[in-house]
Amino acid sequence: MADARKILFTGAAGGIGTMIRPLLAKLYPGLVLSDRVEPKDLLPTETFVAADLTKPDEVAAAVKGVDSVIHLGGFSVEGPWDTILQSNIIGCYNMFEAARAAGVKRLIFASSNHAIGFYPRKRRIGPNVTVRPDSRYGVSKAFGEALGALYSDKHGMAVTCLRIGNVGPRPLDVRRLSIWISPEDIVQLIRIGLEHPDIRFEILYGASDNATSWWDNSRATELGYRPTGKSEDHRAHAEAEQAKIGPDPVGDLFQGGTFCSAEFTNDVKRAGP
Ligand SMILES: NC(=O)c1ccc[n+]([C@@H]2O[C@H](COP(=O)([O-])OP(=O)(O)OC[C@H]3O[C@@H](n4cnc5c(N)ncnc54)[C@H](O)[C@@H]3O)[C@@H](O)[C@H]2O)c1
Numbered sequence: 001m002a003d004a005r006k007i008l009f010t011g012a013a014g015g016i017g018t019m020i021r022p023l024l025a026k027l028y029p030g031l032v033l034s035d036r037v038e039p040k041d042l043l044p045t046e047t048f049v050a051a052d053l054t055k056p057d058e059v060a061a062a063v064k065g066v067d068s069v070i071h072l073g074g075f076s077v078e079g080p081w082d083t084i085l086q087s088n089i090i091g092c093y094n095m096f097e098a099a100r101a102a103g104v105k106r107l108i109f110a111s112s113n114h115a116i117g118f119y120p121r122k123r124r125i126g127p128n129v130t131v132r133p134d135s136r137y138g139v140s141k142a143f144g145e146a147l148g149a150l151y152s153d154k155h156g157m158a159v160t161c162l163r164i165g166n167v168g169p170r171p172l173d174v175r176r177l178s179i180w181i182s183p184e185d186i187v188q189l190i191r192i193g194l195e196h197p198d199i200r201f202e203i204l205y206g207a208s209d210n211a212t213s214w215w216d217n218s219r220a221t222e223l224g225y226r227p228t229g230k231s232e233d234h235r236a237h238a239e240a241e242q243a244k245i246g247p248d249p250v251g252d253l254f255q256g257g258t259f260c261s262a263e264f265t266n267d268v269k270r271a272g273p
Contacts, residue, residue, distance in 0.1 A: 007194065008032045008063055010053070010095065011072030011110070013039040016167050019183040020190075021046070027191065034062045035073060053091030059098040068106040068194050071095050078114075078135040078259060088140035096147045100155050108193035109148050111161040111203070113179055114138035117256020118272040119214070121178070126216040127163070127203035132273060134256035145203060152201035160193030162186070163215075164206035170234040174242040175257045178212045182229030192223050199223075214255055 009024065011017055012033035021039070024031055029045035036052050051062035053073050063069060073095075075087040092109075099107055117134025119125050131142040141163075148159035165179025166172065167186055185208045193199060205215040208229030217225070231238070250268055251261035260271070 003030075003067065006032075006065065006067040007070065008034055008049075008066045008068070009070045009072070010034045010051070010062075011074060012048075013037050014072065014076065016072055016110070016164075016183075016186070019167060019169075020187050023183060023187045024190070027187070032062075032066070053094055054086045056094045056098065059091075059094045060101065063095075063098045063102045063104060066099075066102060066104055068108075069095065069099055069104055070108045070190055070194070072110040074110070074140070075137070078137045078262060081136055084136045084140050088137070089143055092140070092144045092147060096151050096157075100151055100157065104157065106158040106194055106199065107148070107151070107160075108190055109144050109159065109161045111145050111163045112138065112141040113163055113165050114256050114259050115141040115145060115163060117254060117259050119255050120253060120272050121214060121255055123273075124214055124216060127205065127219060130273075134254065134259040135262065138256065138259065149201050158193075158199040159201050160189075160199055161201075161203045162189055162193070162206040163203060167206070171231045171238045172241055173245060174238055177231040177235060177238050178210055178214050179207055179255070180210060180229065180231045180234075181206045181208045181227075185225075185227040185229050188225060188227065189220065192220070192225060196223050 013035035025043050033046055033048045034051050038048050049062045051058040075083050114134050115131050115138050117138050118132035133139045133142050145161045148161050151157040152159045165181050166176045167181050171177045171180035204220040205217040209227040210231040248261050250264050251257045254260040
């Protein structure tokens with residue numbers, strides 16, 4: 001098992017961080033947390049180092065002496081260009097570059113389904129399709145994946161990009177029945193990224209065992225991923241929530257949902273592959 005004192009977890013104060021910290025603490029007591037703001041209720045086994053991803057010196061100080069990075073820090077939805085540019089483009093570059101300089105061997109990057117959001121829901125895709133981002137946010141995640149490939153090929157860093165669907169205790173609507181991932185299952189994928197000996201550069205889908213999945217996650221299966229969450233167990237709740245939401249003539253066609261319809265000015269027949 002990886003030495004937890006040498007694993008840095010960015011974005012630890014965020015939504016996913018809050019959900020998975022107790023699970024990671026059991027696997028990796030001694031984990032080093034990082035964020036711009038200190039997470040609440042630090043466990044006795046956790047330590048915290050503040051770092052703003054937009055500040056290269058702070059990022060370099062946070063990764064000093066670290067072997068592996070779980071990089072979840074960043075702006076997590078669509079936003080103005082400058083916000084995305086600072087936290088997700090410059091911030092992500094700062095993290096990869098500081099990690100390379102510090103000799104980091106493994107990095108797990110929180111990518112997103114929004115890097116491929118303009119694929120139609122009718123189409124099943126694997127990890128090797130051309131990116132089709134649905135937002136500036138999605139573009140920043142495609143950029144992070146590209147950085148991952150660069151640092152893997154050029155510097156030998158073992159990089160795992162998780163194209164996360166939606167993490168939570170249960171899927172929130174019908175779209176998310178196809179892309180949901182439980183906190184336990186995302187921890188399983190993070191563990192593969194931290195420990196599997198065959199990792200060089202991987203894009204894995206961050207999804208549980210969902211009957212209506214749009215994604216071929218067979219590479220994750222090859223690497224030992226055995227998701228335990230099943231979105232069908234929550235179908236009644238998801239359908240009840242969906243009934244409260246009106247139809248979205250653009251978003252309902254594409255995997256990225258409302259991220260596709262926001263700011264949309266195209267003819268829907270000309271969108272997506
Ligand atoms: N929540 C999901 O289901 C989901 C789905 C796909 C991808 N993701 C990605 O996973 C990661 C975590 O998501 P989340 O839902 O916990 O998001 P979140 O917004 O709750 O947390 C993100 C954290 O990053 C920190 N952060 C933002 N900008 C920063 C900066 N410049 N410097 C340092 N820290 C900064 C924030 O303080 C925050 O604590 C994000 O990268 C997000 O894009 C999440």
